[in-house]
Amino acid sequence: MSLQLDEVKRIAMLARIAVSDAEAASVRDQLNDIFAMIEKMQAVEAPGVAPMAHAQDVMLRLRDDAVTESDRHQAFQAIAPQTEAGLYLVPRVID
Amino acid sequence: MHNASLRELADALAAKRISAVELAGLFLGRIASAQPDLNAFVTVDRERTLAAARAADARIARGDHGPLTGIPIAHKDIWCASGWRTTCGSRMLANFTSPYDAHMIERLLAAGAPILGKCNMDEFAMGSSNETSWFGPVRNPWHKAFVPGGSSGGSAAAVAARLAPAATGTDTGGSIRQPAALCGVSGLKPTYGIVSRYGMVAFASSLDQGGPFGKGAEDLALLLNGMAGFDARDSTSLERAPEDYTRLLDRPFADTPAGRPLAGLRIGLPKQYFGAGLGAEVAQTVETALEEMRKLGATTREVDLPSSDLAVPAYYVIAPAEASSNLSRFDGVRYGHRAEQYGDLIDMYCRSRAEGFGPEVKRRILIGTYVLSHGYYDAYYVQAQRIRRLIADDFARAFREVDVIAGPTSPSVAFELGAKTADPVQMYLNDIYTIPANLAGLPGMSIPCGFGEKDLPVGLQLVGDYFSEAKMLGVAHQYQRATDWHRRVPPGY
Numbered sequence: 334m335s336l337q338l339d340e341v342k343r344i345a346m347l348a349r350i351a352v353s354d355a356e357a358a359s360v361r362d363q364l365n366d367i368f369a370m371i372e373k374m375q376a377v378e379a380p381g382v383a384p385m386a387h388a389q390d391v392m393l394r395l396r397d398d399a400v401t402e403s404d405r406h407q408a409f410q411a412i413a414p415q416t417e418a419g420l421y422l423v424p425r426v427i428d
Numbered sequence: 429m430h431n432a433s434l435r436e437l438a439d440a441l442a443a444k445r446i447s448a449v450e451l452a453g454l455f456l457g458r459i460a461s462a463q464p465d466l467n468a469f470v471t472v473d474r475e476r477t478l479a480a481a482r483a484a485d486a487r488i489a490r491g492d493h494g495p496l497t498g499i500p501i502a503h504k505d506i507w508c509a510s511g512w513r514t515t516c517g518s519r520m521l522a523n524f525t526s527p528y529d530a531h532m533i534e535r536l537l538a539a540g541a542p543i544l545g546k547c548n549m550d551e552f553a554m555g556s557s558n559e560t561s562w563f564g565p566v567r568n569p570w571h572k573a574f575v576p577g578g579s580s581g582g583s584a585a586a587v588a589a590r591l592a593p594a595a596t597g598t599d600t601g602g603s604i605r606q607p608a609a610l611c612g613v614s615g616l617k618p619t620y621g622i623v624s625r626y627g628m629v630a631f632a633s634s635l636d637q638g639g640p641f642g643k644g645a646e647d648l649a650l651l652l653n654g655m656a657g658f659d660a661r662d663s664t665s666l667e668r669a670p671e672d673y674t675r676l677l678d679r680p681f682a683d684t685p686a687g688r689p690l691a692g693l694r695i696g697l698p699k700q701y702f703g704a705g706l707g708a709e710v711a712q713t714v715e716t717a718l719e720e721m722r723k724l725g726a727t728t729r730e731v732d733l734p735s736s737d738l739a740v741p742a743y744y745v746i747a748p749a750e751a752s753s754n755l756s757r758f759d760g761v762r763y764g765h766r767a768e769q770y771g772d773l774i775d776m777y778c779r780s781r782a783e784g785f786g787p788e789v790k791r792r793i794l795i796g797t798y799v800l801s802h803g804y805y806d807a808y809y810v811q812a813q814r815i816r817r818l819i820a821d822d823f824a825r826a827f828r829e830v831d832v833i834a835g836p837t838s839p840s841v842a843f844e845l846g847a848k849t850a851d852p853v854q855m856y857l858n859d860i861y862t863i864p865a866n867l868a869g870l871p872g873m874s875i876p877c878g879f880g881e882k883d884l885p886v887g888l889q890l891v892g893d894y895f896s897e898a899k900m901l902g903v904a905h906q907y908q909r910a911t912d913w914h915r916r917v918p919p920g921y
Binding site: 336340341344345346347348349350351352360363364366367368369370371372373374375377379382383384385386387388389391393394396405408409411412413414415421423424426 | 523524525527620621634635660663664666737738740741742744745752756759760761762763764765766770771772773774775776777778779781782785790791793794795797798801807808810811812813814815816817818820851852853856867868869
């Protein structure tokens with residue numbers, strides 16, 4: 334497998350990371366080196382093996398449907414890039 | 429005093445031979461002197477630390493104290509601490525002051541341990557040399573042209589140079605054990621689920637686990653007593669009865685004869701950990717340590733972990749996949765870096781993330797995004813999870829025959845700054861012996877066992893079965909009673 338430049342740009346867009354054309358070329362080369370290392374894993378035949386998603390077989394716990402958090406929006410918004418009247422400001426998405 | 433063990437420090441505090449304020453002041457002074465050379469800290473807040481130390485002194489004065497009260501602890505800058513800048517080594521969080529405490533921080537503060545400062549680290553814990561930090565690399569106190577390892581490089585360097593009596597870190601693929609080895613200190617990654625990750629900036633959630641750095645195993649046991657505990661806010665936190673991790677330090681095995689405290693211990697040596705790629709001097713130093721353990725009564729035998737060589741490839745699918753998901757939260761909206769110039773909302777995300785993340789973090793997000801994308805999920809992510817099962821099964825088979833697995837922590841001693849930054853794959857192979865324990869969720873530790881090339885430290889890795897921390901700490905403590913590698917201090921410190 335070898336990634337092409339347009340695939341690198343597509344992935345970067347999916348990941349919401351801006352890359353310049355110059356960056357994309359060097360990123361492609363590095364990713365291809367890394368995927369060459371990863372390929373080794375794909376040669377292994379393991380069809381009957383159950384995928385292991387997690388180190389411990391834990392069940393998600395349930396808790397009472399009760400309010401556990403206090404209102405701390407002022408503390409949280411104090412560290413936000415841009416807020417107004419208790420709202421986070423972002424560029425307009427709907428005209 | 430800066431070379432004292434935690435138990436010695438606790439005794440000195442209880443006997444009022446030193447106050448918590450004096451102790452904090454001593455270490456703050458050492459940090460200030462060493463910072464230009466080592467860059468082990470991102471944030472120091474003298475007044476905040478001293479205020480906590482004064483509170484600890486008040487507790488000691490009224491007899492309300494435990495083994496960690498008044499002992500200042502440095503924290504990897506991945507742990508949120510209320511009122512402290514928490515950067516995770518990234519420009520993305522360079523101005524992020526946490527509005528809350530991590531569970532682990534809450535516990536240590538409740539035990540009376542002041543926060544000594546926040547330690548430098550690889551950006552978002554992605555690295556094996558501490559060179560990906562936005563705040564510059566940490567240098568190895570044993571040789572300043574060499575890396576301290578990573579990603580918890582600042583924590584390891586701080587304990588090695590005696591800038592802190594103890595420190596915390598996190599280990600996703602070796603980020604506690606490898607820097608502990610390269611800096612000549614002891615470090616423990618507990619069983620997955622023992623230490624809550626609430627308030628720890630997430631990297632790869634099925635692998636991340638917090639743990640302590642100390643000079644010796646006894647320090648690690650005392651620290652883990654403080655750090656571990658159930659927390660409903662981390663869905664992977666295990667509901668287990670509290671455990672005293674110091675209980676087997678003096679007697680890891682019952683009824684052992686005098687002079688042979690490890691009699692009965694069966695140590696497994698994975699043949700895959702002693703093959704091609706292992707440096708000659710590291711191999712020799714580890715063998716000498718194993719010989720010492722045999723003198724103490726242990727027996728060794730070869731074990732087979734046949735899927736070991738697939739661990740690094742599987743890890744570099746699973747960890748980036750989970751990272752790409754976890755790091756999608758950094759969007760420049762609610763906290764963290766936002767670009768100055770942008771057009772629409774998508775452009776704001778793209779530019780903020782391009783500016784806020786460094787090259788290694790971007791690489792891993794891109795790998796993760798690709799392997800999770802439509803048409804590739806089964807070939808990469810599901811296949812990696814199958815390999816993960818094979819690796820966990822290898823360990824389960826081995827632990828039917830042996831009590832603990834031992835081998836090198838890292839294939840080489842510390843390398844020079846810049847030596848591997850241009851070749852990510854070479855950098856990734858540093859963690860070849862540490863990654864398998866993360867994939868399986870097993871506890872692992874590294875203890876100093878001698879010196880290799882250029883008089884740089886070598887670490888001995890121990891991997892135990894699930895929840896066997898107390899026994900592993902006992903094995904390490906008995907080794908450390910018979911040797912003094914963990915007491916060696918870098919020249920000049």
